[in-house]
Amino acid sequence: MARPLRETGRLVEVVRTCIGCRQRADKTTLVRVVAVREPTTTVVTPDPHGTLPGRGAHLHPTTRCLELATRRKAFGRALRVEGPLDLSAVAALVEDSGPTA
Known part of the structure; x- marks a missing residue:
């Protein structure tokens, strides 16, 4: 996605x-x-x-990147939230996107 300066x-x-x-x-290759x-x-x-409103984070729609982010607890840090996180919607999107790269 290109935009003019x-x-x-x-x-x-x-x-x-x-x-x-x-x-x-x-940005167009990330979710x-x-x-x-x-x-x-x-x-x-x-x-x-x-x-959607709020702080966002970006992720490649691949199983590898989802696993790395989950293992490193990057979602909580990047989104600045504490407590349990439900990643089922993101996991479903990654599964639907195809190859695991």
Whole structure:
């Protein structure tokens, strides 16, 4: 996703860092996730359109990056939430996205 710079008008790629593998990538190749608070837990929800309110984090939609982020407890840190996290919605998205890269 390229956008023009205000000062020069040149196109610039929007780059984000995957919380799993810590690699920088174009924003369009990553999935944004946000934390949605429920009464007993916090649900980490995919935000494919980037419109949900709150702090977001980005993740490659691969099993490898999901496992790395889970093992490193990166979701809680990146989203600045504490307590139990429900990652089932993100896991379902990763499974549906195909190859495990």
